[in-house]
Structure formats: structure tokens, C-alpha cells
Amino acid sequence: MGDAEIIPIGTRGRPGRGTGASSPSSAARGLAPAKKPAPATKPAPAKKAAPPTAAVRPRPKSKPKPAAETVEAPVAAPRAPVTTEVPTAADGIPAAEWLAAVQGAALEVFGDDWEPQLARFLAFLRRRVSGQYVVDEYGFDREVTERFFMSALRPIAQKWFRIEVRGIENIPTEGGALVVSNHSGTVPVDGLMTMVSIHDEIGRFLRPLGADLVFRLPFVGSMARKGGATLACNEDAERMLRGGELVGVWPEGFKGIGKPYADRYKLQRFGRGGFVSAALRTGVPIVPLSVVGAEEIYPLVGNLPSLARLLGVPYIPITPFFPLLGPLGLVPLPSKWLLEFGEPIRTDEFDPGAADDPMLVFNVTDQVRETIQQTLYSLLMQRQSVFR
Amino acid sequence: MGSAGKVVLVTGVSRDLGRRFARALADDPRIARVIGVDAVPPRGDIGEVSFIRADIRNPVIAKIIVKEDVDTVVHMAVISTPGSAGGRNTMKELNVIGTMQLLAACQKAPGLQALVVKSTTTVYGASSRDPAMFTEDMGPRRSPRSGYAKDVAEIEGYVRGFARRRPDVRVTTLRMANAIGPEVSSPLTTYFRLPVIPTVLGHDARLQFLHDRDLMAVLRHATLTETAGTYNVAGDGILMLSQAVRRLQRPALPLPTFMMGNMGSALRSARLADFSPEQTAFLTFGRGVDTTRMRTSLGFEPEHTTASAFADFAASLTPTGGHLERALARASARLPEPAAGGGPHG
Numbered sequence: 001m002g003d004a005e006i007i008p009i010g011t012r013g014r015p016g017r018g019t020g021a022s023s024p025s026s027a028a029r030g031l032a033p034a035k036k037p038a039p040a041t042k043p044a045p046a047k048k049a050a051p052p053t054a055a056v057r058p059r060p061k062s063k064p065k066p067a068a069e070t071v072e073a074p075v076a077a078p079r080a081p082v083t084t085e086v087p088t089a090a091d092g093i094p095a096a097e098w099l100a101a102v103q104g105a106a107l108e109v110f111g112d113d114w115e116p117q118l119a120r121f122l123a124f125l126r127r128r129v130s131g132q133y134v135v136d137e138y139g140f141d142r143e144v145t146e147r148f149f150m151s152a153l154r155p156i157a158q159k160w161f162r163i164e165v166r167g168i169e170n171i172p173t174e175g176g177a178l179v180v181s182n183h184s185g186t187v188p189v190d191g192l193m194t195m196v197s198i199h200d201e202i203g204r205f206l207r208p209l210g211a212d213l214v215f216r217l218p219f220v221g222s223m224a225r226k227g228g229a230t231l232a233c234n235e236d237a238e239r240m241l242r243g244g245e246l247v248g249v250w251p252e253g254f255k256g257i258g259k260p261y262a263d264r265y266k267l268q269r270f271g272r273g274g275f276v277s278a279a280l281r282t283g284v285p286i287v288p289l290s291v292v293g294a295e296e297i298y299p300l301v302g303n304l305p306s307l308a309r310l311l312g313v314p315y316i317p318i319t320p321f322f323p324l325l326g327p328l329g330l331v332p333l334p335s336k337w338l339l340e341f342g343e344p345i346r347t348d349e350f351d352p353g354a355a356d357d358p359m360l361v362f363n364v365t366d367q368v369r370e371t372i373q374q375t376l377y378s379l380l381m382q383r384q385s386v387f388r
Numbered sequence: 389m390g391s392a393g394k395v396v397l398v399t400g401v402s403r404d405l406g407r408r409f410a411r412a413l414a415d416d417p418r419i420a421r422v423i424g425v426d427a428v429p430p431r432g433d434i435g436e437v438s439f440i441r442a443d444i445r446n447p448v449i450a451k452i453i454v455k456e457d458v459d460t461v462v463h464m465a466v467i468s469t470p471g472s473a474g475g476r477n478t479m480k481e482l483n484v485i486g487t488m489q490l491l492a493a494c495q496k497a498p499g500l501q502a503l504v505v506k507s508t509t510t511v512y513g514a515s516s517r518d519p520a521m522f523t524e525d526m527g528p529r530r531s532p533r534s535g536y537a538k539d540v541a542e543i544e545g546y547v548r549g550f551a552r553r554r555p556d557v558r559v560t561t562l563r564m565a566n567a568i569g570p571e572v573s574s575p576l577t578t579y580f581r582l583p584v585i586p587t588v589l590g591h592d593a594r595l596q597f598l599h600d601r602d603l604m605a606v607l608r609h610a611t612l613t614e615t616a617g618t619y620n621v622a623g624d625g626i627l628m629l630s631q632a633v634r635r636l637q638r639p640a641l642p643l644p645t646f647m648m649g650n651m652g653s654a655l656r657s658a659r660l661a662d663f664s665p666e667q668t669a670f671l672t673f674g675r676g677v678d679t680t681r682m683r684t685s686l687g688f689e690p691e692h693t694t695a696s697a698f699a700d701f702a703a704s705l706t707p708t709g710g711h712l713e714r715a716l717a718r719a720s721a722r723l724p725e726p727a728a729g730g731g732p733h734g
Binding site: 102119128133135138139212215218219239 | 526588625631634635
């Protein structure tokens with residue numbers, strides 16, 4: 001024990017302080033592992049020397065200047081033929097080379113059966129570029145939704161929020177139905193997640209009904225229409241339900257997503273019950289949906305009402321991270337989500353004139369609201385923690 | 389109604405659509421006579437149509453209706469742009485005062501049996517609060533305050549008033565979607581004929597078109613059948629503006645909303661295109677109309693869908709863009725496996 005060696009921390013056993021250019025510090029030595037003893041004149045042998053110990057023990061003797069040259073030389077040597085060849089074909093790289101490059105890339109991306117895969121992808125691109133695709137009367141672009149929106153959202157749903165779906169059998173596999181959900185999370189991420197979850201579970205597209213503001217905003221509005229949304233008005237809701245679509249509504253609207261974090265999982269007022277009268281008129285079932293987890297993604301702790309009024313939006317959120325961390329604050333917290341679809345409420349047994357009976361409409365609205373609220377409470381009891 | 393001897397008066401025959409319609413109607417055996425009326429003589433051949441030069445803003449029109457024993461009036465003299473007429477005031481006078489005079493004359497004509505009015509889906513306006521598909525019972529979300537849309541709304545109001553006062557006259561109002569076709573000259577076709585098409589950044593309008601041959605056909609159908617009422621007329625299906633531009637193979641130039649107005653006035657002063665505020669709104673939000681009633685009550689089936697009508701129009705234009713599409717086509721031609729959906733390879 002007496003002859004214990006003293007090893008300074010973090011310098012691999014050798015004193016770390018460098019003295020200018022002549023002897024670099026150990027940190028600098030560690031940064032340039034591949035340079036080597038080998039002089040600049042021998043690019044090929046440099047490879048031989050590199051593998052065994054270079055990364056582990058850079059020799060202190062090697063000077064930085066030749067090292068820099070040796071690093072440059074091997075890189076320049078293989079690249080030279082390529083760079084000299086390209087400029088010769090000034091206004092048109094030979095197609096064969098393009099093809100070779102594309103083949104190589106395609107093999108990387110698509111794997112072994114890359115040819116049909118790439119052909120399909122190119123056909124898709126051509127359809128998009130030449131406009132030869134079909135949208136429905138609401139502007140729903142099925143192809144781009146399936147290929148682009150859904151694939152972009154799926155990893156978020158599965159990996160980030162780890163969504164667990166319960167009671168999916170309560171959604172009819174065909175025909176019109178109205179999914180009514182609680183709304184939360186400052187930004188309507190819950191709608192997007194519900195859409196992707198339903199599509200992945202039963203292969204149906206949920207057609208959300210969006211607020212007027214959504215369609216007034218540039219980009220957001222056109223994306224929403226392409227994704228299958230339409231304006232939340234009675235005409236559109238009834239038209240979609242009559243057409244046999246699966247329609248999603250969030251009757252709390254901005255009151256729901258814009259509520260402070262302290263009020264989480266407390267359902268707000270359910271509008272005027274317009275969704276119930278639409279379901280009553282068309283005789284489709286109402287499927288209550290309770291979403292747990294969305295409240296925690298952007299905890300809303302403050303609001304800027306005067307600025308919001310100035311900009312004509314319902315609220316400007318302040319979360320613990322949002323204006324503080326800038327764009328980084330836009331990353332939602334990875335809460336664990338539970339989606340539970342409740343038992344469908346049938347509306348086809350009511351009289352035809354039931355939709356014009358306000359008392360009945362209010363009663364059904366309350367029933368849906370209570371169901372969602374109770375399910376929320378029971379899901380919260382089952383949840384172990386916010387993030388697990 | 390003595391179907392052997394129908395005498396039809398068509399207003400607005402100096403313009404292309406009116407002239408072609410009147411001419412086609414004159415060839416129909418069920419029609420005895422077609423009288424074309426306009427303030428200026430038509431430029432093309434009018435065939436069997438007897439043209440009377442008269443301004444519908446003038447009470448002379450009443451005398452013509454009575455003297456010629458007209459039993460059906462087809463009102464097509466509603467113009468959508470001030471361009472040809474001279475100015476917005478002239479346009480409004482032609483549209484609104486002209487219609488009022490014509491309806492006043494119709495009211496005094498005891499022999500009149502039918503009135504067909506060519507209206508437009510512009511009456512529904514275009515805004516972010518619109519339902520996806522307008523049915524005939526719906527109105528615009530904001531009542532129009534200026535321009536063509538206001539004219540049409542007023543005209544339809546007068547037509548409804550006329551229908552109340554003369555319940556014995558069959559009144560048919562046809563709200564047509566934007567007419568399109570190789571020969572159509574309208575603000576919208578002028579817009580699509582621009583070599584670079586300005587669009588509104590971040591918005592994508594839903595468009596519906598009606599082929600001009602279908603427009604003729606539905607007017608003739610409404611003239612000859614006994615159905616009254618208001619009907620939307622449009623080709624099936626929807627085309628997004630971005631999709632339409634891609635199908636034309638012309639480059640689009642997305643501009644922010646506020647610049648679209650400047651662009652419009654610049655184009656107007658250069659006489660390249662005519663952008664009215666309502667057209668800018670239409671190109672921002674688009675509009676869709678429900679045509680169920682056209683099929684069930686009116687019994688009319690358009691020959692062209694929106695997409696095929698647009699394809700017919702696009703065939704008459706030379707593409708100014710589409711390089712990317714051609715490059716992709718070349719690339720997929722080089723691939724050993726052509727663009728087959730199934731992928732039987734391997």
C-alpha cells in the first residue's frame with residue numbers, strides 16, 4: 001500500500017497542463033486521436049498504425065502541425081478523383097452516375113426490395129407533383145394524411161406519450177358515429193393523438209370538427225382540412241355523420257384547452273349541446289372518450305389576456321418552460337397517456353323531433369359529460385404517476 | 389303550356405355565353421322563336437336568333453315582351469366584372485337596375501309563364517366560417533357589402549319578390565359554380581391563364597367548376613322543364629387550388645394575404661387579370677355547394693365533373709412549369725421496375 005501511485009483525475013495518468021504549441025495539453029491530445037506518429041508522406045501505413053492504440057494512448061511527442069497534415073492528406077486523396085470528375089460534366093451529370101448514386105441510397109433506405117419500393121415512392125411523388133390525387137368535399141386528402149401526417153405523429157403517440165387505448169371496441173367499425181372527448185393541453189395535441197390512435201387501432205379516420213379560428217389561420221387551416229377536419233357547425237357535423245364518417249368533437253373548445261393547470265381534469269361547460277342535436281338528427285351513437293395525460297404536456301400556469309385580445313386569439317399560454325426556454329419550451333412533457341372509449345350512447349331510439357327538444361338535448365349532453373368526468377376520475381386513480 | 393310555340397327572350401346575348409346559349413336554344417325544335425336582347429349587338433354568329441337592340445334598363449323591354457308574346461324569359465345579363473362595362477357603377481347599374489326593370493316588365497306581361505335567372509354561387513360568399521358544402525337554404529355567413537356578390541344577392545332578392553307577386557310564373561334560379569372551359573373568359577379563367585399563378589400563402593381553397601357546356605345544358609333544361617325553385621349547379625367533386633395549379637403544370641407564387649391585394653391591383657392596372665376582393669376571398673377559402681337538389685328536383689346531371697371540366701380547360705393551355713414532374717417521370721422510366729403498385733418484383 002505504501003507505493004500507491006498518484007493518478008491525477010482526468011488526464012489518463014499524465015499531467016495535463018500543456019505549454020503552448022510545443023506540448024499540447026492532454027485534453028488537446030485526447031481530441032486528436034487519429035493523427036499519428038506516421039509522417040505525412042505515408043498515407044496508407046497511417047491506417048495500420050491507427051487501429052490498435054491510437055484512441056487510447058496518444059503519444060505526447062507528436063507535434064500538432066504534421067498531425068494536421070496527415071489528417072488532411074488521407075481525406076484529400078480518395079476524394080480527389082470524385083471532385084475532379086464531376087466538373088467535367090458541367091451541365092448534366094451522366095444519368096448512369098445519378099442512377100448509381102440513387103441505387104446506393106435506395107439500398108440504404110429501403111433495403112433489399114428497393115426497386116419496387118422506390119418505384120412506388122416515385123409514383124407517389126409524381127401523383128403529388130402533378131396533382132393527380134383526390135380530395136373529398138371537405139378537403140380531406142387521404143393519401144397525404146396516411147403517408148405523412150400519420151407517420152409523423154405515430155412515433156410521438158407511441159414513443160413519447162406511450163398512449164394506451166382502452167375500449168376501442170366501442171367505436172363502430174362502420175357507419176357514422178360521434179366521438180366526444182375532453183379537451184386539454186393548451187395546444188390541441190390530444191385531437192391529433194386521438195386521430196392517430198383510432199387510425200392505428202381500427203383503421204378508420206377520425207374527422208375532427210375544429211373551431212373557426214383554426215380555419216382562419218394560414219397553414220394551420222389548410223393542414224387541418226387536408227387532415228380531414230372541418231368547421232364545427234351543425235351543417236358540417238350532420239353532413240359528415242350522414243355520410244357515415246367517424247366524427248370527433250371536443251365540446252369544451254378553448255375553455256378546455258386553455259384552462260389553468262390547477263383546473264386539470266375538471267370538465268368545462270359543454271357548449272350549447274350542438275353535437276348532441278347533430279347526433280340526434282342523424283341517429284348515430286355518441287362514444288364518450290376520456291383522455292388522461294394531455295393535461296400535463298404543457299402545464300398552463302399563466303395567460304396574457306390583453307396580448308391575446310390584441311392578436312385575436314383566445315389565450316396566450318405561459319407554461320413553466322414556454323416563453324422562458326424559447327422554442328425548447330415547445331417540447332411537450334412526456335406524460336403517460338390513457339385513452340378510454342366509453343360505452344356508446346344510442347340516439348336512434350329517440351323520436352325524430354327529439355333534436356328540437358332542448359330539455360332532452362341538455363339531458364343527453366349532461367349524461368355524456370358525466371360519463372367522461374367519471375371515467376377521468378377512475379383513470380386518474382389507476383394511473384401510477386404522471387410520467388409512468 | 390303550348391310547348392310547340394315557346395317564345396323565349398334571352399338577355400345578355402352580346403356576351404359569349406349568352407350568344408351561344410341563345411343560338412343553341414334556337415335550334416331546339418320545341419322552341420318557336422328566340423329573341424336576343426342586349427344593349428350592344430353580339431359579335432359572333434347568332435343563327436336563328438332574332439336580335440333586338442334594347443337596353444334592359446329601359447322600359448322598352450316591357451313593350452318587347454308584350455308585343456312579341458314572350459312566354460319565357462332567360463335572364464343572363466348579370467356581369468361579374470366591371471371590365472367590359474366600364475366601371476363599378478356601370479356594372480352595378482346594369483346588374484341591379486337592369487334586373488329591376490326587366491322584372492317590372494315581366495310583372496306587367498300577362499302571357500309570361502316562366503323566368504329563368506342565371507345566378508352564381510358567389511352569393512354564398514367565401515370565408516373561414518363557411519360550412520363545407522352550402523345547400524340552397526343557406527345564406528352567406530357575412531352579407532356581402534360590395535361588388536358582384538352584393539349585386540347578385542340584390543338580384544336574387546328582387547327575383548324572390550317577383551316570384552311572390554306573380555305566383556303563376558314559374559321562377560327558376562340557377563346558382564352556377566364557376567364556369568370553366570377552353571372558350572370561357574371569366575376572371576377565374578384569366579387567373580388560371582397567368583403564366584405564374586399567385587396563390588395565398590398558407591391557404592388552400594376548395595374549388596368547384598362547371599363546364600360551360602354543362603352550363604348551357606342546365607339553362608336549356610331549366611327553360612324546357614316545368615321545375616321551379618333555386619338550385620345549385622356544379623360539377624361533382626372538389627379540386628384544391630394547389631392541386632389545380634399542379635394539374636395545369638404552372639408554377640405557383642404563394643403570397644401573403646396582404647400582398648395578394650396589391651398583386652391584384654397591379655395585375656388589374658396591367659390588364660392581365662381582374663382581382664376583386666371577393667375573388668381574393670374565394671381563392672383564399674374557396675367554396676363548395678351541395679348539388680343534391682339539382683339531381684333530385686331539377687333532374688339535371690352534368691356531363692363533366694369538376695376534375696374533368698378542369699382537365700378540358702387545362703388541355704388548352706401550354707404548361708409553363710412542371711419540370712419536377714418531368715424529371716420524376718424520367719427517373720421512374722429509368723428504374724427497371726416501372727411504377728407498378730403491386731411490386732411483383734423478386
